[in-house]
Structures are given as C-alpha cells and as structure tokens.
Amino acid sequence: MASTTGNAFDLSLFKRLLSYTKPYRLTTIFVGVSAILIAVVALGMPYLIKVSIDQHIIPQEFEGFDTVIYMMIGVLMADVLLQLSFIFYANWLGQQVIRDLRTKLFDHMMGFKMKYFDTSAVGKLVTRAVSDIETIASIFSEGLFVIISDLLKMIVVLGFMAFSSWQLTLIALIVMPFILYATRLFQKAMKIAFEEVRNQVSNLNSFVQERVTGMKIVQIFNREKVEYQHFKEINDKHRKAWIKTVWYNSIFFPIAEMSSSIVIGLIVYIGVIMNIGSEFRLVEIGTIVMFIDLSQKLFRPLRQIADKFNTLQMGMVAANRVFKILDTDSRIEDNGTLIASNLKGDIEFKNVDFGYVENELVLKNLSFKVNAGQTVAIVGATGAGKSTIINLLSRFYEINAGEIVVDSASAKAYQLESLRAQIAVVLQDVFLFADTILNNITLKDESITEEDVITAAKKIGVHEFINSLPNGYHYNVKERGVMLSSGQRQLIAFLRAYVSNPSILVLDEATSSVDAYSEQLIQDATDIITKDRTSIVIAHRLATIKKADKIIVMDAGEIVEMGTHHELLQKEGGYYKNLYEVQFLQQEVA
Incomplete structure (x- = not known):
C-alpha cells in the first residue's frame, strides 16, 4: 500500500x-x-x-x-x-x-x-x-x-x-x-x-x-x-x-x-x-x-x-x-453449509461470553433456552446486555466464547444469509429510507407484492393509518422517515417484520415517546405477529411482560432470575419484583 x-x-x-x-x-x-x-x-x-x-x-x-x-x-x-x-x-x-x-x-x-x-x-x-x-x-x-x-x-x-x-x-x-x-x-x-x-x-x-x-x-x-x-x-x-x-x-x-x-x-x-x-x-x-x-x-x-x-x-x-x-478483513465468518428454511424456532444460548471491546465483557457465561413458539421477555436496567442478545442472535457480532444454537444446530453452521432471512428484528430506533412506505416495508423484495402488504397491514390493524396518508402506501417518508411520528415509524417496522414471515421474531419495544393511540396499535400488532412464533422481546411495557411465557431478568451481563411473571413476583426481595414495583407498577397506576 x-x-x-x-x-x-x-x-x-x-x-x-x-x-x-x-x-x-x-x-x-x-x-x-x-x-x-x-x-x-x-x-x-x-x-x-x-x-x-x-x-x-x-x-x-x-x-x-x-x-x-x-x-x-x-x-x-x-x-x-x-x-x-x-x-x-x-x-x-x-x-x-x-x-x-x-x-x-x-x-x-x-x-x-x-x-x-x-x-x-x-x-x-x-x-x-x-x-x-x-x-x-x-x-x-x-x-x-x-x-x-x-x-x-x-x-x-x-x-x-x-x-x-x-x-x-x-x-x-x-x-x-x-x-x-x-x-x-x-x-x-x-x-x-x-x-x-x-x-x-x-x-x-x-x-x-x-x-x-x-x-x-x-x-x-x-x-x-x-x-x-x-x-x-x-x-x-x-x-x-x-x-x-x-x-x-x-x-x-x-x-x-x-x-x-x-x-x-x-x-x-x-x-x-x-x-x-x-x-x-x-x-x-x-x-x-x-x-x-x-x-x-x-x-x-x-x-x-x-x-x-x-x-x-x-x-x-x-x-x-x-x-x-x-483490504479490511472485518466480515462475519460465513462458512456454514446448512440452509435455514422454515425453522421451528428453538433457540439456546450456551455459556456465551461477549464484549464489544477487548477484555470488557458485556455478557458473561450467559445460558438460556427458548422453545419454539414461546414469547420470552428480557428485562433489566440500561446496559444489562439486553440488546446485545439481539445482535448476537442475528450474528452481527462474533461471540467470544460459548455457542448459540438454533434448531439443534450451531448458528455458525447455517449460511449467514439464510439464517438472517429467518429472523425479523424490530429495533427501538426505527430506520426508514427516503422512499415510499411500500418500499420501506418490502425493501424492494420482488417476492412480496403490494397486495401481500395490504393484507398484512389489515391483519395487524395499520391499514387505515397508512391509507390516510397522501398517496397511501406510495407516500414518501423522506430521509429517516421524518414525515412520520415515532409511533407511526414503529408501526411500519412491525409491518416490515410481519410481511417477511420470519421463523424467529425479535422486538426491541419502544413506546415511551408515542401517543396512546399508537401504543394501542403497537400492542395489538405485537399480539398478532408474536402468535405461534418464537419471539424474544426486550420489554418496556407491562402488558408484554405479563403475557410472556418466560421472563429473563438481566443485570450487568448476567441472568439473575428467570421464570414467569407470577413466579418471579413470589420471590421476596427478588430483582424482578423490585423492578416491577419501582418501574412497571408505576405504568399500571398511570
């Protein structure tokens, strides 16, 4: 050089x-x-x-x-x-x-x-x-x-x-x-x-x-x-x-x-x-x-x-x-031979260690299992490592140690593109391109037609909102979706995930800055798209936590508690019970 x-x-x-x-x-x-x-x-x-x-x-x-x-x-x-x-x-x-x-x-x-x-x-x-x-x-x-x-x-x-x-x-x-x-x-x-x-x-x-x-x-x-x-x-x-x-x-x-x-x-x-x-x-x-x-x-x-x-x-x-x-070698290793298609959705983290910076672990010896069709909520304070789990499941980063298993096979055994095609992610910070709503939903995937999008939108209850916009599904949302509110952008992200028909759904819910109407639409959409589908939800709302089949409570990169909402509330002095009383109960009172 x-x-x-x-x-x-x-x-x-x-x-x-x-x-x-x-x-x-x-x-x-x-x-x-x-x-x-x-x-x-x-x-x-x-x-x-x-x-x-x-x-x-x-x-x-x-x-x-x-x-x-x-x-x-x-x-x-x-x-x-x-x-x-x-x-x-x-x-x-x-x-x-x-x-x-x-x-x-x-x-x-x-x-x-x-x-x-x-x-x-x-x-x-x-x-x-x-x-x-x-x-x-x-x-x-x-x-x-x-x-x-x-x-x-x-x-x-x-x-x-x-x-x-x-x-x-x-x-x-x-x-x-x-x-x-x-x-x-x-x-x-x-x-x-x-x-x-x-x-x-x-x-x-x-x-x-x-x-x-x-x-x-x-x-x-x-x-x-x-x-x-x-x-x-x-x-x-x-x-x-x-x-x-x-x-x-x-x-x-x-x-x-x-x-x-x-x-x-x-x-x-x-x-x-x-x-x-x-x-x-x-x-x-x-x-x-x-x-x-x-x-x-x-x-x-x-x-x-x-x-x-x-x-x-x-x-x-x-x-x-x-x-x-x-010449920069910064690509995720993609040597897998298995094609991930129609996954059941079994997920298991086995003794996973990970850090964004060398010698600074964000996740420490993390182990948990999600059965096919379950909805698992992950809660914890900011910086506990909740979003990191999402990044690792989609293989955006390589783990330091341990193994992530999907349907009884290591995540590394799958071809990367096919694995990501089976996982849909709705992030807290929704990114929309300067394009039409339709193209932001399909991401120009020719296998997804406009009729498919409209049908899906009606199922999760967002068709009326989209149809009320000028040009409907062909409304240009401009750069980063500035023409829409945060709640509307979130609904578009939910629809984008739904039409891709994933085997595994990951939701980083964010409703703190949305109005009550959008929040109700998001809750209804969440109920529909998580039904009979393996779902991992970083929970910010009480309703999601109560409905989850399992709750994983994290602190400083480690799992401190695990169980259903009812089980965790029975633990006197428990981390989740304290979090529930301080944070989530306030939402219920409000």
Missing part, C-alpha cells in the same frame, strides 16, 4: 489499479495506440512549416505550396480526430473502472461486522465511496494516458530534433537536467500535500455529515456558535492544505516556463551565430523556426506531465484509501 511518505509513486498500488482495466482490454489498447499516433502526428505541423519556409517562402518558389497547405490541413484534422478519440475513450475507461470499483467497495462494506461501523465515521466512509473513487477516475481521464502520450511525444520530438540538427538539440537539452530535478522535487512535495488534502476533505465531510444529521441536538443545546467555530477551524485546515499545493504550483510552473523561454532564446541566438561568416548555411532558417516549435512541444509536455502527475498523485492517494477499506 502507498504510504504518506514523500515517495513519488507506488508501483504495486498502480499495478493493482490497472488490473481493473482487464475487462476493457481493447479500449485500453485503443487509447494507448491513440497516444502513440498523437505523438507521431505532433511532428507533422513543425516539419511542414519548415518545408514552407525553406522550400517556398524564402526562395519565393510557390509551386507545390498549395500541396503543403493541404497536408497541414490533413495533419490538423488527424490531430483533432485522434485527440477526440483519445479524450473520450480515456474518460470512458475511467468511468467503467470506478463503476466497478465503487460497486465492489459498496458490496464489501455491506458485509462488514457491525463493530466496524461502530468505530468508523460515516462521513469518511461516504468520502471513500463517492469523492475518493471519483478522484480515481481522473487517473485514467487526465493522468495516466495523458502522461504516456506526453512522454511518447517528448521521445519522438527529441529523436526528430537530434536527426535534424544535433547542435541545436544539445542547446535545447542544456536546461533539461535542471527541469527534471525540479520536477522530481515537485512530485515528492505534491504527494505529501495531496495526502494532507484528502485527510482534510475526509474530516470536513465527516464533520458536516454528523452535524447535519444531529442538527436537532445542536439547536436544542444552543451549540450553533460552538459548532460554527469548530467548522471554521476544520475548514481553515482544509484551506491551508490546498494553499500548500497552490504554493508548490506557483513555484514550479514559472520556473519551467522561464527555462523554456531561455532555450528558445538560445536556439535563435546560436542558430544565427552558426550562419554568420559561413559561406554555406549550417542551419536553415526553417530549421530554426521548427526547433522553436519543437522545443515548445518538448517542454510543454514536461510541464504538463508535472501537472498531470499531480492528478495522478491525487488519484493514487484516493486509491490507497479505497484499497485500505477493500
């Missing part, structure tokens, strides 16, 4: 990036051939100008001059067509590569463990998937092939110059070592500068994304001025990083331009000196004019190569960041 050192180029990273052009080999070859032809055609116009001056203008011989003019037009048209083909297909190739790379990156990220997203800023991941990959496209459209074309042009021009006049060629090469050395220093400095630019772009994107998402908190706690100052600091760092690249450019390009002008002056001066006092012209006037043009074609690509190398460096830095994510 490329590092953040001043190394100008990382060949292994470059080769890896080029491997993505293999499906488009013919296009790559065509672009390369176009680059060669452009280099050859570049000689046409200077040579024809030389012929015009030496054979027609100076000797006042205009027979055949119109042929030279037609040849100039032909060379010009060929150059235009080659440039058009080169630019179009180089850009086309770049877009094909980044499409494939972005698809691969997104697919790779979707398979990451939840732990990866717990520790990675969303804004930075968005930067990698969008702007960084877009920057990689410039490697092909403005960097790699343009550099190849310019290098070929320089080689061809230099060879032709040496063939035409080795004396003037030596003059043209006087400043070449200096320019090459300056270019090398420039490339190294720009590599470091562009790495800093990409860092600051990521920080800026991450900051803006988080503050826009959490704008309600910012405004509730009057943090606007503080966040504004923080943004100004980050934005200023971004500006300084870019100013550094501008500073390097402002030094290099005037030096390169001055060197080119010095060469032109020397060619004219030495060319004239070579003809003074000589009986025969050592250098023809047309050759001097041709060398002036050719020296520009020699030094202009060199300046452009430095400029395009900036683009290439920027793309390489972006590629380095993207490949770091692609």
Whole structure:
C-alpha cells in the first residue's frame, strides 16, 4: 500500500489499479495506440512549416505550396480526430473502472461486522465511496494516458530534433537536467500535500455529515456558535492544505516556463551565430523556426506531465484509501453449509461470553433456552446486555466464547444469509429510507407484492393509518422517515417484520415517546405477529411482560432470575419484583 511518505509513486498500488482495466482490454489498447499516433502526428505541423519556409517562402518558389497547405490541413484534422478519440475513450475507461470499483467497495462494506461501523465515521466512509473513487477516475481521464502520450511525444520530438540538427538539440537539452530535478522535487512535495488534502476533505465531510444529521441536538443545546467555530477551524485546515499545493504550483510552473523561454532564446541566438561568416548555411532558417516549435512541444509536455502527475498523485492517494477499506478483513465468518428454511424456532444460548471491546465483557457465561413458539421477555436496567442478545442472535457480532444454537444446530453452521432471512428484528430506533412506505416495508423484495402488504397491514390493524396518508402506501417518508411520528415509524417496522414471515421474531419495544393511540396499535400488532412464533422481546411495557411465557431478568451481563411473571413476583426481595414495583407498577397506576 502507498504510504504518506514523500515517495513519488507506488508501483504495486498502480499495478493493482490497472488490473481493473482487464475487462476493457481493447479500449485500453485503443487509447494507448491513440497516444502513440498523437505523438507521431505532433511532428507533422513543425516539419511542414519548415518545408514552407525553406522550400517556398524564402526562395519565393510557390509551386507545390498549395500541396503543403493541404497536408497541414490533413495533419490538423488527424490531430483533432485522434485527440477526440483519445479524450473520450480515456474518460470512458475511467468511468467503467470506478463503476466497478465503487460497486465492489459498496458490496464489501455491506458485509462488514457491525463493530466496524461502530468505530468508523460515516462521513469518511461516504468520502471513500463517492469523492475518493471519483478522484480515481481522473487517473485514467487526465493522468495516466495523458502522461504516456506526453512522454511518447517528448521521445519522438527529441529523436526528430537530434536527426535534424544535433547542435541545436544539445542547446535545447542544456536546461533539461535542471527541469527534471525540479520536477522530481515537485512530485515528492505534491504527494505529501495531496495526502494532507484528502485527510482534510475526509474530516470536513465527516464533520458536516454528523452535524447535519444531529442538527436537532445542536439547536436544542444552543451549540450553533460552538459548532460554527469548530467548522471554521476544520475548514481553515482544509484551506491551508490546498494553499500548500497552490504554493508548490506557483513555484514550479514559472520556473519551467522561464527555462523554456531561455532555450528558445538560445536556439535563435546560436542558430544565427552558426550562419554568420559561413559561406554555406549550417542551419536553415526553417530549421530554426521548427526547433522553436519543437522545443515548445518538448517542454510543454514536461510541464504538463508535472501537472498531470499531480492528478495522478491525487488519484493514487484516493486509491490507497479505497484499497485500505477493500483490504479490511472485518466480515462475519460465513462458512456454514446448512440452509435455514422454515425453522421451528428453538433457540439456546450456551455459556456465551461477549464484549464489544477487548477484555470488557458485556455478557458473561450467559445460558438460556427458548422453545419454539414461546414469547420470552428480557428485562433489566440500561446496559444489562439486553440488546446485545439481539445482535448476537442475528450474528452481527462474533461471540467470544460459548455457542448459540438454533434448531439443534450451531448458528455458525447455517449460511449467514439464510439464517438472517429467518429472523425479523424490530429495533427501538426505527430506520426508514427516503422512499415510499411500500418500499420501506418490502425493501424492494420482488417476492412480496403490494397486495401481500395490504393484507398484512389489515391483519395487524395499520391499514387505515397508512391509507390516510397522501398517496397511501406510495407516500414518501423522506430521509429517516421524518414525515412520520415515532409511533407511526414503529408501526411500519412491525409491518416490515410481519410481511417477511420470519421463523424467529425479535422486538426491541419502544413506546415511551408515542401517543396512546399508537401504543394501542403497537400492542395489538405485537399480539398478532408474536402468535405461534418464537419471539424474544426486550420489554418496556407491562402488558408484554405479563403475557410472556418466560421472563429473563438481566443485570450487568448476567441472568439473575428467570421464570414467569407470577413466579418471579413470589420471590421476596427478588430483582424482578423490585423492578416491577419501582418501574412497571408505576405504568399500571398511570
């Protein structure tokens, strides 16, 4: 992988990036051939100008001059067509590569463990998937092939110059070592500068994304001025990083331009000196004019190569960041061979240990069993480990020790996709996409029709609520479902779980912020979708607890009590009885 050192180029990273052009080999070859032809055609116009001056203008011989003019037009048209083909297909190739790379990156990220997203800023991941990959496209459209074309042009021009006049060629090469050395220093400095630019772009994107998402908190706690100052600091760092690249450019390009002008002056001066006092012209006037043009074609690509190398460096830095994510091994192990279909719903946790952070266990030697068709409520204080059980059952995280068994087979023995297809989860924090209610329910699963959704909605009692919205099931709820209340979002989540027809249902109930009408609908929906189906409920409501076949009471990652509602209330001084009297009984009184 490329590092953040001043190394100008990382060949292994470059080769890896080029491997993505293999499906488009013919296009790559065509672009390369176009680059060669452009280099050859570049000689046409200077040579024809030389012929015009030496054979027609100076000797006042205009027979055949119109042929030279037609040849100039032909060379010009060929150059235009080659440039058009080169630019179009180089850009086309770049877009094909980044499409494939972005698809691969997104697919790779979707398979990451939840732990990866717990520790990675969303804004930075968005930067990698969008702007960084877009920057990689410039490697092909403005960097790699343009550099190849310019290098070929320089080689061809230099060879032709040496063939035409080795004396003037030596003059043209006087400043070449200096320019090459300056270019090398420039490339190294720009590599470091562009790495800093990409860092600051990521920080800026991450900051803006988080503050826009959490704008309600910012405004509730009057943090606007503080966040504004923080943004100004980050934005200023971004500006300084870019100013550094501008500073390097402002030094290099005037030096390169001055060197080119010095060469032109020397060619004219030495060319004239070579003809003074000589009986025969050592250098023809047309050759001097041709060398002036050719020296520009020699030094202009060199300046452009430095400029395009900036683009290439920027793309390489972006590629380095993207490949770091692609090389991240943070996927849940999926070596199972069993297909989970129509599970009975028996679940057993056997001596399970788990921690989100190393050496900090959230669940400790956890063991319990849920029989098929049972509804089990899990209660306990915040941080007791209730939601963690949900995450582990769906294999969003790997357990540290123990085993989770589903229908007499280890959860790891099932193919991950098939296992998750049998488990539906309704989380406390309902997430809805900026799409229609129908698409948020089906998640665009073609096997679930609109008629299926309507039938299911009528069964659990939410059809009237959805139908009352503008456009009904085709109502767009906007980003994160902001057009709906928390209770309405919860009902949509219940319907989404129900239409998937899961063997195991997991509910993280949340009704503390919903109105009484929505709460009654949610309770009715809960009764319907949990009937004859294995259900694990993180209980926040008294009604769910009373109806549960079994209640698991947790504290600090351990099961402290287990039994039915009636059994647990019989335990004098019991944890559940105390919790019931302090928390749940207050709900009943209210």
